[in-house]
Amino acid sequence: MNMTMTEKILARGADETHVAPGEFVNVGIDLALTHDVLCGPAAKEFRQLASKVWDPEKIVVTPDHFIPAKDVESAKLYKEMQDFVIEQNIRNYFPLGKHGICHVILPEEGLVYPGSILVGTDSHTCTHGALGAFATGIGTTEMAAVFATGESWFRVPDSMKFHISGTLPELVTAKDVILQIIKEIGVDGALYRAMEFAGPVVSDFEMDERFVLCNMAIEAGAKNGIIEVDTRTQNYLEQRGVKVFKSIESDKGAEYVDEIDVDVSDLEPTVATPFLPSNGRPARDLSNIEIDQAFVGSCTGGRLSDLRDAAKLLRGRIVSERVRLIVIPATQEIYLKALEEGLIETFIRSGAVVSTPTCGPCLGGHMGVLAENEVAIATTNRNFRGRMGHPTSEVYLASASTTAASAVEGRITDPRDIT
Amino acid sequence: MTKISGRAMIYGDNLDTDVIIAAHRLTHGSDVDSIFQFAMEVIDPKFHEKVSTGHTIIIAGKNFGCGSSRQQAPEVIKRSGVKAIVSDSMARIFFRNSINIGLPVFIVPGFSSSVKEEDIITIDLDLSQVVNESSKTATSFESFPQFMMEILRSGGLINHLRTKRQEGAVSE
Numbered sequence: 042m043n044m045t046m047t048e049k050i051l052a053r054g055a056d057e058t059h060v061a062p063g064e065f066v067n068v069g070i071d072l073a074l075t076h077d078v079l080c081g082p083a084a085k086e087f088r089q090l091a092s093k094v095w096d097p098e099k100i101v102v103t104p105d106h107f108i109p110a111k112d113v114e115s116a117k118l119y120k121e122m123q124d125f126v127i128e129q130n131i132r133n134y135f136p137l138g139k140h141g142i143c144h145v146i147l148p149e150e151g152l153v154y155p156g157s158i159l160v161g162t163d164s165h166t167c168t169h170g171a172l173g174a175f176a177t178g179i180g181t182t183e184m185a186a187v188f189a190t191g192e193s194w195f196r197v198p199d200s201m202k203f204h205i206s207g208t209l210p211e212l213v214t215a216k217d218v219i220l221q222i223i224k225e226i227g228v229d230g231a232l233y234r235a236m237e238f239a240g241p242v243v244s245d246f247e248m249d250e251r252f253v254l255c256n257m258a259i260e261a262g263a264k265n266g267i268i269e270v271d272t273r274t275q276n277y278l279e280q281r282g283v284k285v286f287k288s289i290e291s292d293k294g295a296e297y298v299d300e301i302d303v304d305v306s307d308l309e310p311t312v313a314t315p316f317l318p319s320n321g322r323p324a325r326d327l328s329n330i331e332i333d334q335a336f337v338g339s340c341t342g343g344r345l346s347d348l349r350d351a352a353k354l355l356r357g358r359i360v361s362e363r364v365r366l367i368v369i370p371a372t373q374e375i376y377l378k379a380l381e382e383g384l385i386e387t388f389i390r391s392g393a394v395v396s397t398p399t400c401g402p403c404l405g406g407h408m409g410v411l412a413e414n415e416v417a418i419a420t421t422n423r424n425f426r427g428r429m430g431h432p433t434s435e436v437y438l439a440s441a442s443t444t445a446a447s448a449v450e451g452r453i454t455d456p457r458d459i460t
Numbered sequence: 461m462t463k464i465s466g467r468a469m470i471y472g473d474n475l476d477t478d479v480i481i482a483a484h485r486l487t488h489g490s491d492v493d494s495i496f497q498f499a500m501e502v503i504d505p506k507f508h509e510k511v512s513t514g515h516t517i518i519i520a521g522k523n524f525g526c527g528s529s530r531q532q533a534p535e536v537i538k539r540s541g542v543k544a545i546v547s548d549s550m551a552r553i554f555f556r557n558s559i560n561i562g563l564p565v566f567i568v569p570g571f572s573s574s575v576k577e578e579d580i581i582t583i584d585l586d587l588s589q590v591v592n593e594s595s596k597t598a599t600s601f602e603s604f605p606q607f608m609m610e611i612l613r614s615g616g617l618i619n620h621l622r623t624k625r626q627e628g629a630v631s632e
Binding site: 229 | 502556621
């Protein structure tokens with residue numbers, strides 16, 4: 042019986058030889074991820090079930106949302122998280138100083154491997170499918186149960202395959218590709234499904250770019266995003282110290298509920314207008330939109346490649362006087378590399394501010410919250426009402442190049458039009 | 461918990477978790493008592509007034525609860541007094557979170573278009589039917605798998621697991 046890679050991973054997790062979409066399976070969890078906002082709440086519920094976690098080696102805790110603590114309440118959350126880490130002897134812990142945004146630091150630290158089953162108390166956990174894993178978001182109560190039992194149930198999802206081909210034009214990126222895909226299928230276009238990304242464009246993408254595709258699968262409602270392992274994945278994993286893994290590929294005759302061809306040759310720098318990630322439009326059509334803030338960062342757009350793209354556009358240029366440009370490297374490692382490459386100096390000379398790694402402004406948490414009626418362009422993943430601050434504020438989603446170009450011009454700008 | 465009744469409170473498509481409870485409210489952790497008054501503050505200032513006048517069944521369009529995995533989203537809805545949500549489709553993490561905290565949620569494609577704000581809705585869990593008492597129409601929905609029904613009946617996953625442990629069904 043042929044299976045997709047998502048089905049194969051779930052079958053392995055459930056100790057079955059075959060599973061089919063629609064079937065409910067109980068699977069063992071290979072890695073459970075939580076962060077500062079939800080670790081404490083999950084720990085409280087966990088304590089109603091057990092006193093010791095099922096396996097401290099399979100839990101990873103990454104403070105990232107409200108760090109460094111922005112107020113007394115978030116300081117308390119951080120403390121509750123740390124108390125749990127110490128109490129349960131969790132070694133995969135990345136406190137302030139070693140920290141980074143969960144979905145960027147996990148692969149960096151070599152904690153994700155192909156064929157594994159990963160759950161996280163964060164909807165963008167789907168990011169890790171770029172390494173050939175099954176990765177999905179869950180809530181706090183469910184995480185409490187995982188901490189206690191090491192298991193979780195899933196309905197085996199139908200799989201959709203996106204075959205991405207063509208030649209990507211200059212300054213058009215993986216972010217533009219995924220915004221285009223979500224525009225085509227809608228914010229519920231992959232609801233309850235697996236999104237499998239394949240094709241020559243995906244093969245040519247660096248890991249940084251593949252993570253972006255899988256990261257935003259949730260914005261189409263997907264259960265998980267996933268990409269097959271190839272030489273590039275293997276090289277990445279080796280560099281990150283992941284040596285032993287069994288890569289899993291979809292069978293040739295595997296069944297997909299939908300197969301969609303995406304040709305990127307004519308794709309333009311794309312911007313999703315408020316208030317849905319599916320509202321993609323060419324950046325050039327939005328040049329009348331003036332912005333108050335531009336943000337390069339988050340689990341979607343705070344990787345080294347994003348910082349390089351932004352710095353390339355900012356070098357020798359000055360951010361518009363009416364714009365606050367905020368740059369936040371996703372992890373300490375990226376921050377350091379950006380410093381060594383001179384990117385941080387470029388940002389500061391151009392008039393940007395640079396912060397320590399945090400999710401911060403992406404969710405209107407801190408480090409750049411929007412006031413009434415303010416407009417931002419951001420390399421982030423969601424532009425829901427009130428996402429970055431006041432309910433009347435607006436967020437436009439774009440690539441790092443488009444965001445940097447817009448910061449310079451003070452209005453939404455196609456990076457190819459910058460002079 | 462075999463029947464749930466209340467007046468309808470209607471919302472559209474893609475009602476997201478940032479709208480249900482903004483992220484900056486989450487610094488209070490799982491202390492839902494401190495934040496439930498902010499439920500729906502972004503889009504519906506009358507939410508609590510509606511619930512207090514008996515509008516305890518949310519009827520919504522597609523993709524209800526899309527976005528974040530924050531469990532506080534279904535928690536603030538439940539804490540506000542909402543008894544159930546019926547939507548045309550529902551984001552998967554929101555769905556799981558709701559079941560896990562014992563908030564009954566039902567996916568009934570196309571149902572929202574047949575309901576008006578004041579309609580009285582009854583959900584019959586035994587018959588897997590949602591009835592619009594005002595228009596005298598009944599719509600069937602796919603019944604939950606047994607284990608999910610047990611979680612709901614226990615009032616959530618934690619209670620369910622604790623009960624199972626007490627019965628000795630789960631080994632320590």
